[in-house]
Amino acid sequence: MKSIADIKAIREKMQAQIISRDNEDSANETRVVVGMATCGIAAGARPVFNALVDQVANRGLKGVKVTRTGCIGMCKLEPIVEVFVPGKEKVTYVHVDAEKAIKILDQHVLGGKVCTEYLVGDEA
């Protein structure tokens, strides 16, 4: 069974990487923000957030930060994911699930191509 003692090995591995990462400009970081107020959580934001974090961890992606925010006032369109690419306008995705979140990560965050099918359409 895993325990807190196992963190030592992960820590040592990460400490080596962090030194090189510090040299990167954090302004170049892409932020992926998940709405996590009551409305977001009820609509399924937790699996979306966790799927994104898992992907970033498993693939060792650098320069991508998964974070969260409160209610942005479009509760019926939750789960909402906002993508902030440095130097570009914010993109808002609605009715996201874990599968769509991974596609957004692949196609938009890593590939630079907006997933137009998940944007706010006529339903807003």
Next chain:
Amino acid sequence: MRELALHVLDIAENSVKANAKLVTIEIEVRDNLLTITITDDGKGMSEEFLQKVTDPFTTTRTTRKVGMGIPLFKQAAETSGGTFSIKSKLGVGTEVKVTFKVDDVDRMPLGDVAETATTLLYPQCDFKWIYTVGDESFIFDTREVKEELQGIPIDSPEIIAFLKSMIKENIESINGGLVI
């Protein structure tokens, strides 16, 4: 909400917003009783606000006038033979305690506690989880994790992924095949 663990996530987010330094979350299953207690040392509420906090039209937000988190949790308990209580003191903290009858058909499943725990990892706020089934307990304290991390952020994706599998293993072992 589809799981009690989602309610726990939602209520605990309130603690983080109330500038809590430590949030203690106890989940206990004993005989036919499931008890969930969330205690924080955040800024607390005034007596006046506490009186109306279970009203869905009460919120501290200024942009909108609805606050559904607490009323939904209360409803989930009371519509399945359980109880809900909230205590709070300004400047001291808040305690939300909810009980459920384990065998009530209307009770929501407990759901994914490990995923809720790893969604609640903040550099500025610590969490102590005490998960008990019968006589066995699993304790997860983010203060111990942070000590071991020596400055690496606890919300790094690599750490989140490790902690999730660690908590999952421990909870499954305590549940011993029981689905709560």
